[in-house]
Amino acid sequence: MAPPTQSDLAIRALTASDVHTIRSLHSSTLPVHYPPAFFTQLLVLPSRACLIAVPRSKPNIPIAFISAALHKSSVPSLPVPKALDSPRPRIEILTLGVLPAYQHMGIARRLVAAVVEKLCGPLSAGIVAHANVSTVNSTAIKFYQSIGLCVSSDVIPNLYRTCSYGHRDAYLVAGRLDDL
């Protein structure tokens, strides 16, 4: 059978009936435990969004996901890179994962573009985005760099307290999404 291609997939918003499956997909692709309340707030808060990628032939079987939050004021008590030290709205990527069989097809990049458009509208080029990434997750670090984000030199110790395996320290990655 031919390997799947981008055009075999559709991207759509998470619905309540996807929550059980998408929670399992988070558990199988990420080492952090996300409680049911995390998914409920993605469904109900207008400043949050979760998009899933599904094969057109199996629209109830997600193979990738992204969740994100739109923040309208300036940031956190984190070591803040210049890109985040601004009153402009910014997107925080909360979770992102693609099943291994579907990686390296541009799906994560497409999901980032889609979630930015959903939260910020079509004229969102140049929006600032940020995420936390485990210091040992070189694949994700390379992915974020490929979409224009820079890795902060500071390590956030023990960020992933509920991490079920792997390393708990994280980097902040941040920058402008100019060319998705």
Ligand SMILES: CC(C)(COP(=O)(O)OP(=O)(O)OC[C@H]1O[C@@H](n2cnc3c(N)ncnc32)[C@H](O)[C@@H]1OP(=O)(O)O)[C@@H](O)C(=O)NCCC(=O)NCCS
């Ligand atoms: C990180 C992850 C989401 C990337 O998803 P993906 O759909 O494979 O990424 P894309 O195909 O959109 O990649 C876009 C670019 O990112 C970079 N990239 C992605 N994976 C890479 C890898 N393993 N090595 C080097 N560069 C990589 C490349 O520059 C790639 O562009 P190219 O294909 O033109 O070379 C995926 O590997 C994943 O789900 N990993 C497990 C979960 C995870 O770590 N999530 C992030 C938590 S912070």
